[in-house]
Amino acid sequence: MKRHTKSFTHIKEVIDDLFTTSALPINLDDARIWKIWDRVVGKEIAEHARPSTINRGILLVKVTDSVWVQELEFMAETIKDKLNSRLRTDTVRKIRLKVGTPLKRVDR
Numbered sequence: 274m275k276r277h278t279k280s281f282t283h284i285k286e287v288i289d290d291l292f293t294t295s296a297l298p299i300n301l302d303d304a305r306i307w308k309i310w311d312r313v314v315g316k317e318i319a320e321h322a323r324p325s326t327i328n329r330g331i332l333l334v335k336v337t338d339s340v341w342v343q344e345l346e347f348m349a350e351t352i353k354d355k356l357n358s359r360l361r362t363d364t365v366r367k368i369r370l371k372v373g374t375p376l377k378r379v380d381r
């Protein structure tokens with residue numbers, strides 16, 4: 274009977290490989306949107322709207338209710354421009370608003 278010995282990979286190697294591969298499920302630059310959101314939109318809007326996902330430049334924002342969706346539709350282009358300016362990229366091509374439960378920030 275042949276025994277197989279397993280070799281372990283150091284966590285540093287795993288993390289290094291994770292950040293150097295192009296097969297990540299998200300673009301790490303896109304993830305910065307969540308970090309800067311509150312500063313870009315302000316405290317009041319951040320209480321009612323949070324980014325949910327970004328896919329192919331379309332940022333889905335979950336909003337507490339339809340009144341806020343309507344309000345933010347008028348501001349979507351400005352928010353997009355401010356996000357891209359702060360990111361120094363054209364990451365966000367469009368903002369889509371949807372009524373849902375915005376995830377609260379946990380690092381306050």
